[in-house]
Amino acid sequence: MFDIQEIRSQFSILNQQVNGKPLVYLDNAATSQKPNSVLEVWNQYYKKINANVHRGIHTLSQLATVEMELSRKKIQNFINAEHDFEVIFTKGTTEGINLISYILTQKLQKDDEIIISYLEHHSNIVPWQLLCERTGAKLRVIPIDQDGILQLDYLDEFLNEKTKVVSVNHVSNALGIVNPIEEIIAKTRQNSDAYIVIDGAQSAPHFKIDVQAMDCDFFVFSGHKMYAPMGTGILYGKQRLLEDLPPFHGGGEMIATCSFDGTTYAGLPFKYEAGTPNVGGNIALGAAVDFIERLGHEHIQNHENALLNYAQKQLLEIEGLKIYGEKANRTGVVSFNLEGIGISSDVGMILDKMGIAVRTGHHCTQPIMSFFNIAGTVRASFAVYNTFSEIDALVEGVRKAQKMLS
Known part of the structure; x- marks a missing residue:
């Protein structure tokens, strides 16, 4: 069985708080956390x-x-x-x-x-x-x-x-x-x-x-x-x-x-x-x-795709939020901006105060950002240990950032 809580128990780093909030680690495209076995x-x-x-x-x-x-x-x-x-x-x-x-x-x-x-x-x-x-x-x-x-x-x-x-x-x-x-x-x-x-x-x-x-x-x-x-x-x-x-x-x-x-x-x-x-x-x-x-590629892919689909659905309910590559075949990443908020790092800093780790900026892909005529994006990226409740926390954090920065 795919037991998300058992999987999370293998990552000691996830059991901490950041800025007084439970850590929500959504920067896996930059680097993943390491299980205790490794x-x-x-x-x-x-x-x-x-x-x-x-x-x-x-x-x-x-x-x-x-x-x-x-x-x-x-x-x-x-x-x-x-x-x-x-x-x-x-x-x-x-x-x-x-x-x-x-x-x-x-x-x-x-x-x-x-x-x-x-x-x-x-x-x-x-x-x-x-x-x-x-x-x-x-x-x-x-x-x-x-x-x-x-x-x-x-x-x-x-x-x-x-x-x-x-x-x-x-x-x-x-x-x-x-x-x-x-x-x-x-x-x-x-x-x-x-x-x-x-x-x-x-x-x-x-x-x-x-x-x-x-x-x-x-x-x-x-x-x-x-x-x-x-x-x-x-x-x-x-x-x-x-x-x-x-x-x-x-x-x-x-x-x-x-x-x-x-x-x-x-x-x-x-x-x-x-x-x-x-x-x-x-x-x-x-x-x-x-x-x-041990986890199995199929289980990993199914879980991460479910997270992606859920995150995209929830984030798109936020008025003025744009997801880049929304219609493309994707895996593991939601890259977005909020209308009227030109600096993605401002959103990232507010999310960090809520214990949510995302990546902001150009992600070492400046030609992509130039194509879309933007300086950067907010990027949430998923791994096998992430949960739907963490997506909910992300969405709540983005809504809060939008209110604070608008």
């Missing part, structure tokens, strides 16, 4: 194992290595990668995309083209702009309509023999819009030989991911948005591509041999994991996968 695994690593991995014959080093590689296997199964060595540990989505854009440098030349979309987080814009600066390639951007929906006719128009990269997010962090990545990937495969990169930061916590069925070349996501510690993340890449492309960072762990005459590189995944990894965090990421698998 925190205990992280804590136990430092209390009982704490050793570097892959480098020692002593017992603690061997234990740390076994636990981290077990976590890699869990993540392989979580995203249905063909091989565990296609799973690369990173610091998060941003590092993953920067890694990909850097190692693709030698594959692009002047006037090649990179396609992204208007719905991207800055971390899926700026690395590609930097790649364009390094190579002379050009950036092309799939536009959106007034509902925030990608206009894929432009993708058909953009795709050609010069297209070398197509990189889009699975779910918009600012609007919660679920993009039709299956269609995007199919169109790309049909019309070009481009590398396909999917930003899964906002989908991995909510959906069952199958990178083989998806047929993307790279898939990146962050641990901290899916109940794991900050500073953890995953880059998935197809074996043949990762073996063909150069390393990202140089140093320990990623070498096969090293001399002053030259260096040869280790095999996957170590070729892309230079230096001491976040061992405790990576092991705890495996525990977060266990937590999600």
Whole structure:
């Protein structure tokens, strides 16, 4: 059974008050809270194992290595990668995309083209702009309509023999819009030989991911948005591509041999994991996968969609409230503004006084805000531990903010 109170009991942080009010945490698209099972695994690593991995014959080093590689296997199964060595540990989505854009440098030349979309987080814009600066390639951007929906006719128009990269997010962090990545990937495969990169930061916590069925070349996501510690993340890449492309960072762990005459590189995944990894965090990421698998993707998605539908219905009863992307296929996010109140942070501060945590501002998606001619939005985003009564508290808080600021 899906028992919301039992689930909430696993998150000690939810049992506190903020500004004298029970905490209502609705900033999950920024980072999720961590269940006790994940925190205990992280804590136990430092209390009982704490050793570097892959480098020692002593017992603690061997234990740390076994636990981290077990976590890699869990993540392989979580995203249905063909091989565990296609799973690369990173610091998060941003590092993953920067890694990909850097190692693709030698594959692009002047006037090649990179396609992204208007719905991207800055971390899926700026690395590609930097790649364009390094190579002379050009950036092309799939536009959106007034509902925030990608206009894929432009993708058909953009795709050609010069297209070398197509990189889009699975779910918009600012609007919660679920993009039709299956269609995007199919169109790309049909019309070009481009590398396909999917930003899964906002989908991995909510959906069952199958990178083989998806047929993307790279898939990146962050641990901290899916109940794991900050500073953890995953880059998935197809074996043949990762073996063909150069390393990202140089140093320990990623070498096969090293001399002053030259260096040869280790095999996957170590070729892309230079230096001491976040061992405790990576092991705890495996525990977060266990937590999600215990609850079940279907239960999580059904609950979060019910929260979204309820929140949208209740918020739209407030006169003068506009939800961005209201008519689009969305998950987990309601992004809105109140008519006549131009500064979203004012609403956020009033909600905070009521113990309600939301995100305000441009959400690292300034092009989206420019498209809608706004400075930012109030964003409430949901996780498996949120409740309908918390939505009621949000709606009451927004009504209060409207009265105070009008």
